[in-house]
Amino acid sequence: xxxxxxxxxxxxxxxxxxxxxxxxxxxxxxxxxxxxxxxxxxxxxxxxxxxxxxxxxxxxxxxxxxxxxxxxxxxxxxxxxxxxxxxxxxxxxxxxxxxxxxxxxxxxxxxxxxxxxxxxxxxxxxxxxxxxxxxxxxxxxxxxxxxxxxxxxxxxxxxxxxxxxxxxxxxxxxxxxxxxxxxxxxxxxxxxxxxxxxxxxxxxxxxxxxxxxxxxxxxxxxxxxxxxxxxxxxxxxxxxxxxxxxxxxxxxxxxxxxxxxxxxxxxxxxxxxxxxxxxxxxxxxxxxxx
Amino acid sequence: xxxxxxxxxxxxxxxxxxxxxxxxxxxxxxxxxxxxxxxxxxxxxxxxxxxxxxxxxxxxxxxxxxxxxxxxxxxxxxxxxxxxxxxxxxxxxxxxxxxxxxxxxxxxxxxxxxxxxxxxxxxxxxxxxxxxxxxxxxxxxxxxxxxxxxxxxxxxxxxxxxxxxxxxxxxxxxxxxxxxxxxxxxxxxxxxxxxxxxxxxxxxxxxxxxxxxxxxxxxxxxxxxxxxxxxxxxxxxxxxxxxxxxxxxxxxxxxxxxxxxxxxxxxxxxxxxxxxxxxxxxxxxxxxxxxxxxxxxxxxxxxxxxxxxxxxxxxxxxxxxxxxxxxxxxxxxx
Ligand SMILES: [Zn+2]
Numbered sequence: 001x002x003x004x005x006x007x008x009x010x011x012x013x014x015x016x017x018x019x020x021x022x023x024x025x026x027x028x029x030x031x032x033x034x035x036x037x038x039x040x041x042x043x044x045x046x047x048x049x050x051x052x053x054x055x056x057x058x059x060x061x062x063x064x065x066x067x068x069x070x071x072x073x074x075x076x077x078x079x080x081x082x083x084x085x086x087x088x089x090x091x092x093x094x095x096x097x098x099x100x101x102x103x104x105x106x107x108x109x110x111x112x113x114x115x116x117x118x119x120x121x122x123x124x125x126x127x128x129x130x131x132x133x134x135x136x137x138x139x140x141x142x143x144x145x146x147x148x149x150x151x152x153x154x155x156x157x158x159x160x161x162x163x164x165x166x167x168x169x170x171x172x173x174x175x176x177x178x179x180x181x182x183x184x185x186x187x188x189x190x191x192x193x194x195x196x197x198x199x200x201x202x203x204x205x206x207x208x209x210x211x212x213x214x215x216x217x218x219x220x221x222x223x224x225x226x227x228x229x230x231x232x233x234x235x236x237x238x239x240x241x242x243x244x245x246x247x248x249x250x251x252x253x254x255x256x257x258x259x260x261x262x263x264x265x266x267x268x269x270x271x272x273x274x275x276x277x278x279x280x281x282x283x284x285x286x287x288x289x290x
Numbered sequence: 291x292x293x294x295x296x297x298x299x300x301x302x303x304x305x306x307x308x309x310x311x312x313x314x315x316x317x318x319x320x321x322x323x324x325x326x327x328x329x330x331x332x333x334x335x336x337x338x339x340x341x342x343x344x345x346x347x348x349x350x351x352x353x354x355x356x357x358x359x360x361x362x363x364x365x366x367x368x369x370x371x372x373x374x375x376x377x378x379x380x381x382x383x384x385x386x387x388x389x390x391x392x393x394x395x396x397x398x399x400x401x402x403x404x405x406x407x408x409x410x411x412x413x414x415x416x417x418x419x420x421x422x423x424x425x426x427x428x429x430x431x432x433x434x435x436x437x438x439x440x441x442x443x444x445x446x447x448x449x450x451x452x453x454x455x456x457x458x459x460x461x462x463x464x465x466x467x468x469x470x471x472x473x474x475x476x477x478x479x480x481x482x483x484x485x486x487x488x489x490x491x492x493x494x495x496x497x498x499x500x501x502x503x504x505x506x507x508x509x510x511x512x513x514x515x516x517x518x519x520x521x522x523x524x525x526x527x528x529x530x531x532x533x534x535x536x537x538x539x540x541x542x543x544x545x546x547x548x549x550x551x552x553x554x555x556x557x558x559x560x561x562x563x564x565x566x567x568x569x570x571x572x573x574x575x576x577x578x579x580x581x582x583x584x585x586x587x588x589x590x591x592x593x594x595x596x597x598x599x600x601x602x603x604x605x606x607x608x609x610x611x612x613x614x615x616x617x618x619x620x621x622x623x624x
Contacts, residue, residue, distance in 0.1 A: 216465075
């Protein structure tokens with residue numbers, strides 16, 4: 001089922017490559033990956049079979065939007081909409097156009113989110129998935145517009161909305177236009193809420209800044225993927241501000257659960273099934289009070 | 291007022307000292323040097339015009355961050371005939387960095403919200419430098435809901451470096467608090483008038499900043515990130531803050547041009563800190579003018595206009611080729 005998307009050896013080698021990791025990668029990297037957490041060498045085939053979760057230590061590797069879709073929705077059910085919307089460079093910000101082109105080439109996506117209609121074990125939904133590889137999943141005009149279009153499609157079709165986030169925050173290169181996408185998307189969520197439509201937010205590693213402080217935190221049900229960093233201000237900024245060390249597990253999914261900020265923490269393997277059950281409960285419930 | 295003089299203010303202050311000196315010399319000796327005096331005054335006025343016409347963004351930020359710049363409290367004192375501060379979010383605590391209350395401006399009830407900075411170090415510590423915790427945003431929301439109940443318009447004054455990045459703030463849901471405010475403010479049934487009076491620091495500013503009219507004082511700034519942080523993140527070089535400041539387009543003038551704000555409120559010559567009373571009166575006038583036009587709208591019209599204002603915010607294109615007119619990029623794509 002993941003053959004098309006997940007099977008690409010290209011992806012596993014492309015994902016979350018930090019400078020350190022780049023050095024770690026040997027010519028054999030098409031065959032195996034070193035776990036970021038336990039440092040075990042894992043064969044890519046095995047890693048892919050395990051949804052890019054380390055079989056040794058359960059570390060969740062970051063995954064692309066396309067792969068996320070593949071493991072979340074029913075095969076061949078994705079009907080993308082909102083294509084043909086592209087970031088421009090309204091501030092003429094240094095290197096922005098070049099960065100957009102690089103991101104586009106690297107991810108095969110037009111922007112840091114793809115939206116569409118899909119089915120999850122037969123339940124019809126509107127879904128949006130972000131990709132951290134596209135400029136750190138930052139929210140500029142296009143991400144803001146696509147999130148809003150997804151919300152509007154949900155209202156129009158009365159299909160539940162699922163947004164899966166991974167984001168570094170507002171896109172600096174679009175300045176205040178990017179910041180205002182927080183207001184735009186939150187206002188749209190208000191309309192969705194008023195329309196009485198289910199909205200599930202799934203926060204994955206990492207979700208921070210303006211995305212956390214807008215639509216991602218406004219869902220009826222918030223799911224955090226195991227181990228995900230979920231924050232308003234990033235740990236480095238906080239460390240610099242307060243000048244003391246941060247508590248163990250600070251800003252991780254489990255920490256947010258403990259502090260009442262998310263409904264549940266799920267491992268990657270549990271997400272589709274849990275979504276299905278939530279959708280089932282809501283579908284049964286709706287007609288009772290109409 | 292001898293403290294806190296900005297570099298570009300120095301030549302002006304020197305000149306005005308000279309003027310004073312000449313004046314007292316005249317008075318002392320009983321001489322008539324009014325022609326010289328006039329010339330000096332003209333020179334000072336010209337110099338002032340020149341300096342303030344060519345301020346760069348970093349200089350504007352300096353004015354916006356000036357310790358003597360009027361704070362929320364100053365605006366309250368000058369423009370409200372009657373004011374009662376209300377405290378607490380009813381959940382955890384009272385945030386002194388974001389204050390609120392109810393009052394009368396020219397006999398019109400208003401609910402007031404504003405970040406509160408201090409003028410002295412001691413005061414700033416107690417106000418957390420105007421950086422609010424989730425409790426501040428939740429207090430603001432409580433007061434806004436209250437405003438809606440009593441059909442009072444809301445005046446929100448922004449002046450913060452940003453929402454506080456700390457452990458407690460994260461534990462108690464800084465992101466959720468801001469997000470919730472944005473969601474609720476988009477549908478308030480009463481007019482919301484927002485003015486950035488000093489620093490408009492990112493999400494911490496926006497958290498009380500979604501409204502029907504967004505105005506900025508002439509020498510305030512409003513930015514997705516501080517220029518320092520932007521330079522550090524994008525170019526790994528804090529020294530490039532000035533460059534980032536220009537690139538981010540954060541001045542009132544630039545943001546009016548981009549359609550992010552609706553109106554620029556003039557400041558007294560030399561900036562609001564030179565004449566707080568005049569500054570507050572200029573703000574009051576603008577607020578009442580905007581309120582006069584908003585008060586003509588029904589709640590539905592108000593909410594729809596506000597929604598569309600934000601719905602339409604964004605700049606994008608429908609053709610990738612229009613966006614990228616470079617060959618450089620095609621190479622990268624190969
Ligand atoms: Zn591992």
